């Protein structure tokens with residue numbers, strides 16, 4: 394049985410763990426971060442998560458709490474917008490220069506010679522990072538990232554437990570979609586025609602992280618350009 398059959402849908406366990414383009418404009422580079430870079434990022438996330446303006450639970454306008462906890466750097470995300478003030482009323486932490494460097498390299502490597510053909514990729518100037526922590530059992534429903542005022546690519550880095558990432562289409566929350574396994578160190582860039590695709594995390598795979606990371610659950614860092 395393939396993993397596709399196991400998860401009941403088209404499933405690309407990052408075929409052979411090589412570069413793939415799961416949808417036009419979406420590029421997956423498995424294992425893009427080496428072990429040392431992953432360790433450094435986990436340590437940085439721990440510092441960014443601390444109060445003030447630290448990691449918090451988000452209440453949706455409908456009243457429910459998100460199962461993912463998050464912290465914004467550069468800008469604080471709330472449903473549905475950005476502010477310079479965090480959940481606790483204190484100024485948001487600055488957008489870290491190391492994420493600026495990393496995300497620019499990510500976009501350059503993801504698109505290579507095509508960078509000029511992807512909206513906002515050549516002049517990519519990120520100023521937001523959102524760090525999400527997925528405790529065991531957490532998930533993120535299908536959504537579009539559309540609180541930014543640009544169509545510049547979103548850079549996504551995964552750390553810790555693997556997850557099933559659902560990459561859908563730009564029109565509806567329904568099929569067609571592709572389920573991708575994102576593992577620790579994987580880079581996913583979604584720009585161009587994939588920039589406003591619905592996406593989400595249907596589940597994490599507890600216990601799949603390298604124990605050496607010292608992380609329970611999964612971390613995801615998205616780096617974005619606000620246009621604000």
Ligand SMILES: O=C(O)CCC(=O)C(=O)O
Nearest residue numbers: 523525538558594613615
């Ligand atoms: O955790 C992920 O891989 C996706 C996170 C995401 O979609 C978001 O923060 O908007």
Ligand SMILES: [Fe+2]
Nearest residue numbers: 536537538592
């Ligand atoms: Fe998103």
